[in-house]
Amino acid sequence: MAAWRMLEDCRVVGLWGRDKSRALDVAARYGVKAYESYSDLLGDRDVEVVDICTPTYTHRKLAVEAMEAGKHVLVEKPMALSLMEADEMISASRRAGVKLMVAHVLRFFPEYMKAKDLLDRGEVGEIAVIRAWRGGPAPEWSPWFMDLGKSGGVTVDLAIHDVDFAVWVNGGMPSEVYAKVANLKHRSHDIHDYALIMLKFPTGSIAFIEANWALPNTYPFTMRLEVDGTKGMIHLDNQSPTPLKLWTGSSVEGFSPETLPWKPGVHPFPIDPFYREIRHFIECVKEDRKPITDGTEARKSLEVCLAAVRSSSEGRPVHLGG
Amino acid sequence: MAGSIKLGFLGVAHFHADSYVQAAKKLPNVEVAGVYERSHDLSSQFSGKFGVKQYVSPEALLRDVDAVVIASENVLHHEYVLQVAEAGKHILCEKPMAVSLEQADEIVRVVEKAGVKFQMCYVMRYHTVSVLVKELLKEGRIGRLLAMAGTNKLNRALPLLRAWFTDRRQSGGGAVMDHTVHLSDLMRWYSGAEVVEVYTMIGRNVNPGIDVEDNFLTTVRMGNDVLGSIDGSWTYAAGHYTWGDVTMELVGSDGVLYMDAFRQNVYYTGEDKLSWHYYGCDPDLLMVEDFIRCIRDDGKPRAGVYDGRQGVAVTLAGYESSRLGRPVKPG
Numbered sequence: 001m002a003a004w005r006m007l008e009d010c011r012v013v014g015l016w017g018r019d020k021s022r023a024l025d026v027a028a029r030y031g032v033k034a035y036e037s038y039s040d041l042l043g044d045r046d047v048e049v050v051d052i053c054t055p056t057y058t059h060r061k062l063a064v065e066a067m068e069a070g071k072h073v074l075v076e077k078p079m080a081l082s083l084m085e086a087d088e089m090i091s092a093s094r095r096a097g098v099k100l101m102v103a104h105v106l107r108f109f110p111e112y113m114k115a116k117d118l119l120d121r122g123e124v125g126e127i128a129v130i131r132a133w134r135g136g137p138a139p140e141w142s143p144w145f146m147d148l149g150k151s152g153g154v155t156v157d158l159a160i161h162d163v164d165f166a167v168w169v170n171g172g173m174p175s176e177v178y179a180k181v182a183n184l185k186h187r188s189h190d191i192h193d194y195a196l197i198m199l200k201f202p203t204g205s206i207a208f209i210e211a212n213w214a215l216p217n218t219y220p221f222t223m224r225l226e227v228d229g230t231k232g233m234i235h236l237d238n239q240s241p242t243p244l245k246l247w248t249g250s251s252v253e254g255f256s257p258e259t260l261p262w263k264p265g266v267h268p269f270p271i272d273p274f275y276r277e278i279r280h281f282i283e284c285v286k287e288d289r290k291p292i293t294d295g296t297e298a299r300k301s302l303e304v305c306l307a308a309v310r311s312s313s314e315g316r317p318v319h320l321g322g
Numbered sequence: 323m324a325g326s327i328k329l330g331f332l333g334v335a336h337f338h339a340d341s342y343v344q345a346a347k348k349l350p351n352v353e354v355a356g357v358y359e360r361s362h363d364l365s366s367q368f369s370g371k372f373g374v375k376q377y378v379s380p381e382a383l384l385r386d387v388d389a390v391v392i393a394s395e396n397v398l399h400h401e402y403v404l405q406v407a408e409a410g411k412h413i414l415c416e417k418p419m420a421v422s423l424e425q426a427d428e429i430v431r432v433v434e435k436a437g438v439k440f441q442m443c444y445v446m447r448y449h450t451v452s453v454l455v456k457e458l459l460k461e462g463r464i465g466r467l468l469a470m471a472g473t474n475k476l477n478r479a480l481p482l483l484r485a486w487f488t489d490r491r492q493s494g495g496g497a498v499m500d501h502t503v504h505l506s507d508l509m510r511w512y513s514g515a516e517v518v519e520v521y522t523m524i525g526r527n528v529n530p531g532i533d534v535e536d537n538f539l540t541t542v543r544m545g546n547d548v549l550g551s552i553d554g555s556w557t558y559a560a561g562h563y564t565w566g567d568v569t570m571e572l573v574g575s576d577g578v579l580y581m582d583a584f585r586q587n588v589y590y591t592g593e594d595k596l597s598w599h600y601y602g603c604d605p606d607l608l609m610v611e612d613f614i615r616c617i618r619d620d621g622k623p624r625a626g627v628y629d630g631r632q633g634v635a636v637t638l639a640g641y642e643s644s645r646l647g648r649p650v651k652p653g
Binding site: 125126128129133176178179180184185198199200203204205206207208210214215216219228230232233315316 | 549558
């Protein structure tokens with residue numbers, strides 16, 4: 001919401017949520033309309049674009065209905081829980097002639113954009129090995145995350161960020177996926193909280209992706225990336241360059257100007273990654289361009305993550321593509 | 323054992339020999355008797371640099387020593403170990419112990435029969451920080467161990483400094499052969515279980531000019547279902563600020579440990595160069611010291627001949643899994 005309100009050429013008309021009292025709360029806080037039902041929202045001719053931030057298992061239905069009502073859709077990642085759902089969403093967007101973008105916000109984080117820029121400029125040469133690490137406490141605050149059937153677990157929900165990055169910088173899908181996916185610490189839930197994923201790309205480059213929800217509640221959300229190539233290597237760690245940290249009895253919080261929400265008058269220009277993401281989406285809608293993570297592109301990382309889960313349950317590598 | 327222990331060096335082609343000889347010279351009651359190295363140039367260089375006597379044959383060296391450090395090219399370990407064990411001398415052996423499982427099994431048999439001390443250069447079992455990890459695990463500080471993900475990466479410039487590292491006939495292989503064992507051994511040590519499943523992916527080289535693999539990723543499963551991951555790639559860029567690293571993240575039921583064992587460096591920036599100056603513990607010294615203690619007190623090495631054999635088994639399972647495209651149980 002905060003990011004949407006930074007866009008000068010957009011107006012937030014209203015919102016609908018499954019939890020009515022929460023929806024009313026948020027609507028009141030931002031001074032927008034709260035619709036009685038989703039179909040009321042879709043029936044409002046003032047609404048041109050729908051941003052779907054609901055739990056993953058509801059994405060397909062809500063996105064398809066929105067697109068069938070002629071709305072452009074920005075949907076939270078992961079786009080869906082199966083390829084069949086993803087395909088339905090992609091074809092709905094084609095049929096209706098509307099934009100579908102999946103909010104893979106990592107591509108709008110300044111450090112990952114810089115890494116991609118260095119790779120594109122050839123500073124690293126040909127990529128040989130990618131190591132990516134992403135972890136924090138399990139999102140137990142929202143029960144649906146802890147239900148494999150609703151969130152897809154740590155592989156489909158969290159590792160997908162780095163899988164998407166690996167697919168992006170390697171220029172396409174891996175040919176082989178091998179993974180160990182487990183429930184290490186949350187035995188009372190049907191969930192995966194730990195994933196070790198290895199990918200091999202047609203170029204011969206390999207990638208290791210670890211996603212971890214089996215961390216103590218005090219662990220700050222951390223992401224690290226290393227890319228080793230024929231000419232050099234790059235490395236980033238979102239914790240080490242954090243210019244401002246706040247320690248309290250139960251948590252450590254970090255603040256960076258690059259990831260803080262933009263405050264007019266405080267920062268010279270909007271740099272929040274969520275702002276950049278929706279800015280991109282709106283530009284694509286207005287200029288009829290293809291979003292960087294449209295349905296087809298986002299389907300790739302979903303396919304890889306689903307293959308990783310399958311590799312783990314079958315105990316063997318999974319081969320993709322022809 | 324009264325008096326000094328006479329220590330010989332049999333093969334010094336591995337860089338680590340330089341560090342081991344310096345460690346040995348710091349220890350009381352150890353006398354470095356000399357070196358046999360088949361390369362005449364390397365032998366003279368080593369002898370000159372460290373002031374140790376050169377021998378013309380392994381036999382001549384073995385006559386004068388109580389114990390031997392084997393830091394030759396990997397493929398010679400087997401032959402040298404057998405020769406030393408049969409002469410009844412104690413052995414400190416560079417990793418990997420051997421380049422085939424047949425060799426490794428024969429080493430186990432011969433060493434056990436000879437009744438000599440055999441210690442593997444699994445230096446991470448002696449490094450103060452990785453030992454502390456073992457103790458914290460034992461104290462239950464992270465609860466039950468569930469998963470371990472480690473790196474033992476190397477600056478890509480280093481393997482090029484000695485040609486044999488990248489000559490398969492001398493090394494038995496590249497990064498997989500060189501850098502699987504430190505982490506697979508720590509994983510066995512920490513989890514108290516054997517590796518039962520290995521899957522390795524080898525990527526295209528960062529250095530296309532060498533004919534061994536310079537990178538890999540391995541996933542392992544331990545007998546008690548603890549998961550593990552090993553990245554032992556020789557892919558840190560030549561300009562990286564250190565030689566490489568040994569890191570491990572250990573996830574437990576009640577917490578997480580993160581080890582970065584060689585992080586204790588002061589970084590220097592001058593007019594035209596960057597350099598790093600390590601101020602952490604000297605694990606090579608601790609390891610050689612413990613070897614001498616085992617000989618003197620009839621102790622049991624922390625990393626013995628069977629640990630060496632298991633490292634070879636995991637390494638070879640890595641190669642085999644990569645070749646076959648499916649996970650492999652180490653032999």
